[in-house]
Amino acid sequence: MTDDSSHVRHVPARDIPVPTHLSPEAQAMLSLPPLGEAPESPSLDDKEGWWARTAVQDEMVLAALAPRAAKIDVDVEDRVVDGVPVFVITPRGTAADDPRVFLDIHGGALVMGSGAVCRAMGITSIPRTGVATWAVDYRMPPSDPYPAPLDDCVAVYRALLEDHDPRDVIVGGSSAGGNLAAALILRARDEGLPLPAAAVLLTPEVDLTESGDSFHTNLGLDSVLTARLMPTNLLYADGHDLAHPYLSPLFGDFTKGFPPTFLQAGTRDLFLSNAVRMHVALREAGVPADLYVLEGAPHGGFFGTAPEDDQLDRVVRRFVDEHWRT
């Protein structure tokens, strides 16, 4: 059956209206033209091409994030942890003896989001977690493909455990950050490290093979991810098997241990199937897993500026609050 391409469902061209029951802000976001065709991917050996593309996209993302980050009252300390740059972001008013840490792995398709973007993403995660957050500025391709990014995330988790009880640590990330957060848990577990208290995987890129149904059904509906990401996935994998659980954690063996996990996606999200399948896989392995789907939302929600995004922040906050040991 796998090679019988006659069994396709032909869906005619359609005009999909903006759902009028969403907030005005969400409707406005969905009424914008799609972000446009992703620029043509450079060839895999064109490092300069990848860096140039990343620079443009990082600048766009930072421009969107900076005003939101500026409203969140935090102290940020630049630290280097076992050779890896980490932004330690502490909400103003955090008790000095509060042992809790959220380990935040930034998104950006595994090629973008370092430096100031990593810092801003870490800060905008604070409303979801309410605790001190370590935002990991991991290395990335084209200079440092797999396994370097995952090595960095695991190194920081290992260092964190030197003076933190794992029950005081929750690991999470959005999009590519959801990939690395889940992969670091699998690898840390395989290396004998204890599990964190929980995981938060928002619209996670847990399948670099892009086998889920929504990679087809939501293509053209998702106004943020307007194309599949295979060129970037191949750049990241650097010849390693895309289906290995450290690259596509969806295919991990969760019966060997995985912490309680919150998963999110949107109904128009190219990664809807990623979240849905990860949820089913965890449940099948007996791992508590909580799926939350945002009506009408593309990848990443509504730019973080709609009431629906705040709703998600509150739901995540309740989830993490229930999973700290204290």
Place this chain on the structure above:
Amino acid sequence: MTDDSSHVRHVPARDIPVPTHLSPEAQAMLSLPPLGEAPESPSLDDKEGWWARTAVQDEMVLAALAPRAAKIDVDVEDRVVDGVPVFVITPRGTAADDPRVFLDIHGGALVMGSGAVCRAMGITSIPRTGVATWAVDYRMPPSDPYPAPLDDCVAVYRALLEDHDPRDVIVGGSSAGGNLAAALILRARDEGLPLPAAAVLLTPEVDLTESGDSFHTNLGLDSVLTARLMPTNLLYADGHDLAHPYLSPLFGDFTKGFPPTFLQAGTRDLFLSNAVRMHVALREAGVPADLYVLEGAPHGGFFGTAPEDDQLDRVVRRFVDEHWRT
């Protein structure tokens, strides 16, 4: 923004392949031609036309359900409860003093599914619940539109509580049955009856106004619900407001009380947004709600015959097992 029809997303025609990671049975189901255009709806006053259409569709559904129902070892007693026919279905081996009852409200778009279909649907719900099940053969349009169907469901719930602790009762249903199950809880609550221990709403038709995004995005992808159901909804409502919470429970006020609820849909399901929005609404009201989405599934899953359907049965079974008082 609500009347600005320029903000549509134009999605070109597409060929959507069958996901090859699904079970062979699920792939086979998705490879069938869609069930076809729903036959033209009769006019609202053409009772004979509706009955004729229902007879044809009931026969098809019964033919599909009967072989599965025949494999499930139960005793069935025909009872009349406060004037309403009820099939009392008891799994063979149930302890005589087991007080638990699952109140099953059958599906069928609010016009189909009575008699032998109701009985067969009740029997095939047994693997999901494992307990004695009361399958309510409620009246339906065209002879008995709203509020008659809901009246019957509420009457049976009220009668059940005469000699059952509400903590021994779980209410549920699929599709139109999910509508009536949720509506009966809202109305019973408003009438001062105690809440059941939990609710199970599978791919529920909780919004007769059909305002959700998936009524557009999944139209043409869902091979079971191949059209919207507005003519039937209008027949059912008989002039009552489609948006009233007793007709569209999605719009209920859940802060006034609603039991822990399991919700399910498929990623290709015309009712995906129904389930997603009900889940969000319950969570916002502080009601424990558990969302489970089946990858690639149209409305109703994979005809109940794929391993993915069994997986869902097991997940529902775990949910109900956790919510009985004993």
